[in-house]
Amino acid sequence: MSSRLVACEGVVKSYEEERIRALTGMDLEVDPGEFVAVVGPSGCGKSTLLHLIAALDRPDAGTIRVAGHDLVHEPNLDHYRARHVGMVFQLHNLLPTLNALENVQIPMFELGIGASERRARARRLLQLVELTGRERNRPPQLSGGERQRVAVARALANEPALLLADEPTGSLDSEAGRVVLDLLEHIRAAGGTTILLVTHDVAVADRADRVVRMLDGRVETTASPTAPPVALPAEAVR
């Protein structure tokens, strides 16, 4: 039994009858507690990889194991999504009719958590993302950074082992982006949550323990962002 939290091997995924080959044999391993950034040019398959690990889609070939779940053969992907992963999208993807407190509670329904516990946990999470006092605000009443922080709180609602973030700062200004990244780091440090983040941004990738560079649907290099050979060429992250 592998101790890896995420283990992808030879993952292939294509769209439109194989005209678009998003992943062409992707291998990736992530240890528990790691903060890994995935970078690469547009269309290299970063987001596809994240979506497959989030079980939003299934691969055409290869294996993906996350927290002991074989995502290729797992019959109940809903339960996996609810219990083991939290997802932060580039666009916050909050439900517009619900306020911040209610949006954070949404994933908890699936675990059968009682109403009072849901509310209490959502309040704690909003406190964690420094949105105390904004609980009753709905998404249109929040700034872009605040929305994204609500999305982070929602992703943590069921205390997942793995937090997946798809360009979480992509739609934010630099200050709001910095706050979100600080938050992710804090979450990792405080709770040991493993973070797998996709980004174009060098500064964002530099915050990770490890940077995985993708090209044409597979890993090109893996290295620590602080180690000299791993410094990302600007064209690779654009």
Add this chain to the structure above:
Amino acid sequence: MSFSSLVFRNLFRQRMRTALTVVGIAVGITIVVALGTITGGLRQTVGGWLGLNGADFIVGRRGSADFSFSTVSDGEWKAVAAMDGVARATGALIRVTRHGSNPYFILVGVRPEDLAKAPPELVSGRLPRPGTTHEVILGSRAAASDDADPGSTVTIDGERFRVVGVYRGEDVMTDSGAYAPLDTVREIARSPEVVTAVWVAAEPGTNATRLASDIEERFPTLVTISGVEDFGKVDQGIAIMDALNLAVTVLAVGLGAIAVMNTMIMAVFERTREFGILRAVGWRGSRVMRLVLTEAIFLCLVAALLGVVCGVLATKGVMQIEEVQGLLEPRYTVDVFVRAVLIAAGVGLVGALYPALRAVRLSPMEALRHE
């Protein structure tokens, strides 16, 4: 936040669309309730006819379009009365005539000696005496309408009668009518030697059902009516009302389901991305389906409530028509309201099933890509 508050909010997003759908379904439910209460009232009237003269069943002419058109000859009446097991066979001629504001005034012609054997419940006065020709007893509604009491004189169908008693009828129609001697009513109706039907009471220890079949076997052109459900053998009115009721119900369900389906398909289409988000955060397909179905059923139950209220008001409105007042009294029975609620819930389920399945069948990724 509870699941139901989520449902509630989703419905309130498009207030106008939700309101119009509710109104559309409520109109159908209104008609179902109004027809149900009116049909129930008609059935009660028929039940009242069956209970007349303390009978176990009625013998009438097979295939009559309307009960008042049924004719049983005196010969047949006598033959029925002479059959083994018959304790009493009361022939009655029913004359439907306009009296005052009541276009369906029922004048029942019965021999006074027969009436005395199974009299209606007298409120005041006495029954017509044998040998008299123009003595009448009035139902309490008819008496109130005519402002008549024992000792008064009333004119029915051009004939003057002395009111000798007032009775309480078992249903609004008989309570709004009168009993008079058979021969007099025959003269008024110009129907000698026939009665409309014969009310038969079986002897104690005799199986009334078997007696009824014996009569039908012996007189193939006659039918026996033991319950409201048999009434169609001599009157198509109830059958027509039942068919109308069924047709309206089917239409209400069909049109309501289309309205709900339209609303829910639009809602599902607009919220496709949201369903993708719900699936992405771990909601099971069945929970998403339950969300859509619950929204539709909630919408329909609100429509049912509105429809029931409007149905009762519509019935009360119909009952303001003078001509209807003497014909029936609406029956607000539980089954009418239960049926309305079940129809509404059924409409919700049927109408929302396809949209709900559509919401569930989309993969989370497809749904998230939806703009």
